[in-house]
Amino acid sequence: MAHHLCSSTSSVSLHDHHCFSNSLSPPRMLQLTPFQPMLKPRNFNYSVKLNSLSLSKPSLQVTKVSLQEPLSAETQNSNPSKSPNSQFPDKKSSSSSKSYIWVNPRSPRASQLRRQSYDSRYSSLVKIAESLDSCNPTVEDVSNVLVSLGDNIIEQDAVVVLNHMSNPETAPIVLKHFQQRLKLTKEVILYNVTLKVFRKCGDLERAEKMFDEMVERGVKPDNVTFSTIISCARLCSLPKRAVDWFEKMPEFGCEPDNVNYSVMIDAYGRAGNVDMALSLYDRARTEKWRIDALTFSTLIKIYGMSGNFDGCLNVYEEMKVLGVKPNLVIYNTLLDTMGRAKRPWQAKSIYKEMMNNGFLPNWGTYASLLRAYARARYGEDALNVYKEMKEKGLELNVILFNTILAMCADVGYTDEATEIFEDMKSTETCKPDSWTFSSLITIYSCSGKVSEAEATLNEMLEAGFEPNIFVLTSLIQCYGKANLTDDVVRTFNRLLELGITPDDRFCGCLLNVMTQTPKEELGKLTNCIEKANSKLGYVVKLLKEGENFEGGIFKREAAELFDSIGADVRKAYCNCLIDLCVNLNLLERACELLDLGLTLEIYTGIQSKTPTQWSLHVKSLSLGAALTALHVWMNDLSRALENGEEFPSLLGINTGHGKHKYSDKGLAGVFESHLKEINAPFHEAPEKVGWFLTTKVAAKSWLESRRSQELVVA
Template identity: 60%
Template sequence: MAQPQAHTLCSSPYSGFHDCKPMTTLTIPSPYSFRSLKLPNFPSSHKLSLLPLQSKTFLQPTLFSLQHSTPPALNSLEDAKLDDPDAKSSKFHVRVKPRTPRTKQLRKKTSDTSSSILKLAKSLDSCDPSEQKVSEVLKGFGDNVTEREAELILHNMESPETALPAVEYLQQKIEPARQVVLYNATLKLCKEIRDFERAEKVFDEMLQRGVEPNLVTFSTMISCASMCSLPHKSVEWFEKMLSFECEPDDNVYSDVIYAYALTCNVDMALSLYDRARKEKWRIDTLAFAALVKMYGMVGNYDGCLSVYNEMKVLGPKPNRVTYNNLLYALGRAKRGWQAKAIYNEMISCGYSPDWSTYSVLLQAYCRARFGEDALGVYREMKAKGMDLDVVLYGMLLDMCADIGYMDEAIQIFIEMKSSPTCQPDSFIYSSLINMYSCKGKVSEAEAMLNEMIRGGFEPNILVLTSLVHCYGKAKRTDDIVRILNQLLDLGISPDDRFFDCLLAVMTQLPKHEIGKIAECLEKVNPKLGSVVRYLTEEWEGDGNFRNVALELFDSMDHHRVKKSFCNYIIDLCVNLDVPDRARDLLNLGLKLEIYTEIQSRSQTRWCLHLKKLSLGSALTALHVWISDLSTALESGQEIPPLLGIYLGLGKHKSSDKDLGIVLESHLKLLNAPFHKANDMAGWFLTTNEEAKSWLQCRGSTESVAALKGFR
């Protein structure tokens, strides 16, 4: 006869309370049968093992040893009687003699009990979940319900709705000192049905009846709060747990790291995480995923990658949630290349992307302007029958508009309109109007505007800003004036971007056309309109102009806006041949610290830094610097051996022209002895001897004439 097999009882001490599903077989903690037994989830040191037989004969009784004194019916940590110090070290042995009559009687009795409990559990699952009906069913089982039987009834039920009133009935049959088991079972049911409010009421009742909560009580409350998307409650119950002098285990710490991370309590999350690494606690995958998400939300993208790499070293395998959180963070950081590498690693680990994965990956590629990669993800989603939401369509179309993928954008827009689940909104139309505006396609932009209005959307300030840009490229000043009047009619308040765009357009128009805009602009923005009118109508009074300009800049809050406005107005001054006004604005910008670190001086080198200026501002600063050099030379001031001008590389964002190329040409126009440095990109250098010779043979009026002639 084959000997009975030993069943290991080792599992996580917390596993019974982490999303466990009810077992379909009856769980009977009988010392005689272990075939369908759902045993307590003891800590890893508590194992059921088959002890050596005393002799080789099969007639010797089989001896099982359970390294715990608590009856096996008890579940998880509270069942291990961690509050009973004597129970931790004691052992009990159950002898089973398979062929004795007594054994057969016990098995029959166990079988009868199993059958009755199964029938009772099924009856409870199918009955009405009212207290009266549940009580009627349970009364059929008899009044002498033991603790073990009560627990078995609960463990074999599948309906949380009827189990909760069943628990209330069974509590009346159990000694108060052992009711913690049933209260914990009640809390577990609350967790399964995600009713945290009821769980708190159960806990309050538990305290009112004098039942002492244990580790499982608090761990279940903490995990229940997490399952109900209440991480702040998880934190609250963790702190309450410490006030009861209940020592958390690894699983609780892991859950709390997860909760602190989701609430963006960075200090506590990282404090517990650092302690977990030092003390080698087991941290589960969800906690790592939450840490990655936390770092992403606070903008520490290197921290996301650091946690991800530590996770792989410490053992837990990243799951799809971890990868999705990491891809989302890298998308926010516009690190498209890293997002691609992480995605490929996810695929190589055997995970198939779901809708969330595609969503964050598409956002990452769109933000990083990885056009082909973004379109590839879009096509793959469409091939798999996945629908995009309006946010993803918006990001995709915005990217296409920004990088010039006009044909692709039009095709995506057509497919979006045919989608049964998603239709264009105001932002979608705004992106397409902006795309046409950047290309100067007036008719297409106006057609999209008309379609937007037919769709029930009124043009917003973004749309009107794009149209101003479009009309400016086409030199259609009357249409720009019409937009300004439309702002007043619609009651739309223009923002800084609108005026920024309008100033940029005005720098490209002839003087008489600018006057048309200035007259209407004064109605929309009196301060800006007054500054422009001073330039176009050449009003007298330098002091008045500076006061008007100062009033304009004082009305602005953001440094970036002030600098952009100042750059464009100086450009306008240069184009209108009013260099004195340009210098007034430059000096005002220096005084208000709108411009900083334009000049630098040392004993060996004087330098002018023009990289961050617009063309007109850079040209004005260059001539002011040359004038300062002339003044220094005339006053006998010592000029250092080397003079340098840094122009940087590439085009300025406000112009299609390359600042370096334009100013290099202008230096040649001035016959200035500055030469491009071969080993220092963007720099033009000269010696003090060359500079002195050049300054001495030119007059200050030449500088003004050169500035006035620059267009």
């Protein structure tokens, strides 16, 4: 990484370093979701002193294709003889027997006529529906629009008109109009389509009122009535009301069918009642209802929402066993749930299967894939999906753009993020929001690009967004890395001016900045830390005062601090505090903190022993903490040697691979040079990445020579 590190003062040797899932990072809003892991791989710098650490069957089986002229107002007023569709009989002549064309319904001619005649009628009805949506909700205005239908209205016309309406004010008036003028044979259908209008507007109140009205009028509700109201309740995020309606069905003589089950499976799932959803599925299965792909998709989603991701895959397998062919919706749902499950590899194999089965990805497919890859930080895969979407002209929305930009921030794709941000701005539909700016500022901050971060901040302000805690945390990290301590302080004051309360992560970032700041500037930052979090301020103060305090106080205060902060930041705080100790040459204090970290189980499994190998695991430690742990381990090994303990054939240190986009040199690299410096006989294992190994013999002789050296010094 190109960070500007803390100035290389002669007394402090500085090392670029990042640490892993223990680190405090500039926050991203993504991390607020429950699906996000608590911690992410992140970069950090530590300055450390090294030497210390269906089209329904054509219902026109009718051979009669005689139809009226298109029912638009214009044609009503125009001279029929001038009608462009003069091949069809006009309305006036339709009363004469000659007006009927009799055609074999199976002939291509019939289907052509059907389509044409249907199309023209249908589209006029749709236009009338639109006019009804925009007219005043008065009987007069509604009647004026409906006049254009003429007098030969059939029941189906009424159904089509209402089915296309979306205005909950005019729809009941339209319904009444038809009820008064038509002899309805299936009045329930008219009610059902009116209920759909209310559902479109998410107006459950009106839908329920309409239900009462129909019952009062003696119209018997059917399964469609119930599925419409139930799905309306579901759309209104009132799944419990959906359940109430489902339970009312028997009361009205309705037996639930497969669609009702399907809707209810979804409604129960959304109500959080997974058990009921699954028991309905069982019932549907034992009652041999045909369970279709859509219902399986719903089931997969329910399992996914309850976190049972293997359940999702089981349903998918069961579906195939039952002979239901997966469709695109199923695949998209599976991809989505595998993304939520953080199983990008499974998303990948499902996508492959989908392609092999001849399906073409649609926007939803790409969105699910992109999310699955981006959330799991499969950088290359996510970028490939992005490129493919771009090639196909599929535009991302803000959420998707933000998802991929957040990934770029996590894996250090600075240039890619810049390009994607430009793409985003060039779209007409998508404007960057505070999340977008936050991710970008984080990216520039992590890669040490101060001027870019500041430019993006200004762009954000121009777009009318106030800096939030996420942005300010990133900026503090940015200035900290660049060793611009005064700008860190200025940014901190800005946070207070904006009335934002510093959170654990923000304070952790400040603490992390301290680990990168030269000694003589630390005072400026301790002031900020004291204002931000008094407990942390006190611990830092004790630490800085070195030995001048009673034993035990420091550890107790530190323990209290760890108790007061979120479990997700404890390790990061502990790492930073140890780094600070190491920087200030307070090795004993560092050991105390490491010990406290072990006691409180902030750190686990640092040392391990098997009959054949003793190991030190420093993967999740900061450099300072890792070097402290090494120091402790060596002392433990010396003691074991003195006590005549049997050594295993191998001794090893696991640093992890230590590669990170924002970092030039990882923990492994720094550790390697430190091991050389102290002549430790550990060597990088060619077969095992991130491991430094030595033999019993080499370890023992090195420990011996170290002891004799110490004796000499003494």
